[in-house]
Amino acid sequence: MPRTAAGVQSATACLVEGGWGTYRQFHPTFAFYAQQPNCHPMVAEDETGRVLGTAVSTSWGSSGWLGHVFVSPELRGRGLGKELTEHAIQLLRGEGCGTIQLIATALGRPVYDRLGFEVETHYHxxxxxxxxxxxxxxxxxxxxxxxxxxxxxxxxxxxxxxxxxxxxxxxxxxxxxxxxxxxxxxxxxxxxxxxxxxxxxxxxxxxxxxxxxxxxxxxxxxxxxxxxxxxxxxxxxxxxxxxxxxxxxMIPRLVLxxxxxxxxxxxxxxxxxxxx
The missing domain is CATH 3.40.630.90 (Aminopeptidase)
Structure with missing residues (x-):
C-alpha cells in the first residue's frame, strides 16, 4: 500500500465497502500504519487499481503481528486471503520475526489453521x-x-x-x-x-x-x-x-x-x- 493519503483511502474503502466496519474506525487505523516504519500495509489490486484485499504485518523485533487480512466478498474462497497471509508471513520472517501472532476472525480461521497457527488464548x-x-x-x-x-x-x-x-x-x-x-x-x-x-x-x-x-x-x-x-x-x-x-x-489469539x-x-x- 502506498504510504499516501490516496493509499490509506483505497485500503479503507475496501474494508468499509466490504462490510467490515466504518471509515471512522479504519481510516485512522490505516493512517497510523502508513506512519509507522515497522508496519507494512499491503493490498491486492485489480487491473484498474481498485483494492480487492488487504493485510498488515507489524514487526516488534523477534515477534510480529498480522492484522486486517480482508478480501472483498465477491472474491472470497479463491485463495486471495491465503496469498496475502503468506506474503505477510514471509515479510515478517525476513525481518527476523520467529514468532507471528494474530487475532482471528471466523472467516480467516481455516486459512490460519492450515498454515500451522495454534490457539494461545481468547479475547472476550x-x-x-x-x-x-x-x-x-x-x-x-x-x-x-x-x-x-x-x-x-x-x-x-x-x-x-x-x-x-x-x-x-x-x-x-x-x-x-x-x-x-x-x-x-x-x-x-x-x-x-x-x-x-x-x-x-x-x-x-x-x-x-x-x-x-x-x-x-x-x-x-x-x-x-x-x-x-x-x-x-x-x-x-x-x-x-x-x-x-x-x-x-470470544476472539481467538493465534500464534505461529x-x-x-x-x-x-x-x-x-x-x-x-x-x-x-
Missing amino acids: EYRGTTLPRSVPMAPLRPLLPVDLDGVLSMDARVAGEDRSGALRPLFMSGWVLPGRSRPAGIVVPTPWGGCLATQLPETVGAEAQAVLRALRSLSALGDEVWVYPTTENAIARELLSSQGFEEVR GPRVAWIPQAVWSPLGLGLG
Whole structure:
C-alpha cells in the first residue's frame, strides 16, 4: 500500500465497502500504519487499481503481528486471503520475526489453521456504555514526560514485545495508575477508538474500577465502548459483567512459532486487534 493519503483511502474503502466496519474506525487505523516504519500495509489490486484485499504485518523485533487480512466478498474462497497471509508471513520472517501472532476472525480461521497457527488464548469482546469525560479518574492521573520510560517498560513486560515506537505518538493522551515504584497500569486512547488498557495483576479491586472508569470515559466511538480482556483476566471480566457490559463474542489469539513471555491477565484491551 502506498504510504499516501490516496493509499490509506483505497485500503479503507475496501474494508468499509466490504462490510467490515466504518471509515471512522479504519481510516485512522490505516493512517497510523502508513506512519509507522515497522508496519507494512499491503493490498491486492485489480487491473484498474481498485483494492480487492488487504493485510498488515507489524514487526516488534523477534515477534510480529498480522492484522486486517480482508478480501472483498465477491472474491472470497479463491485463495486471495491465503496469498496475502503468506506474503505477510514471509515479510515478517525476513525481518527476523520467529514468532507471528494474530487475532482471528471466523472467516480467516481455516486459512490460519492450515498454515500451522495454534490457539494461545481468547479475547472476550464486551459492549457497554461510555461515561462522561468529567468522571473522576483517581487514582489514575494524566501521563507526564517523566513517566515515559516506566510506561514503555511496563508495556514491554505485559506484551512481551517492544512496542515503544507505536506508543510514543499516543503517549501524552494517556493516563497512568501509579504503583509503588513504577506504573501499575495505563489507559491510552487510540486514534481508531477504544483504548489500550493494562493493569498489573497485583493491583487491588478499587484500582480495577478506576481503570474501567477511565476506559468508559476515554473511549471515543459514540455512546458505546468496547473492551477486550483476555480469558486470563478474570478481574476485568467479572467487573465488566457486574457493571452491565454484555459479552458479545470470544476472539481467538493465534500464534505461529515460539510463544512470547507476556502477562495475559494484565490485559484489559489490546493496542489494536491487528497489533496485539
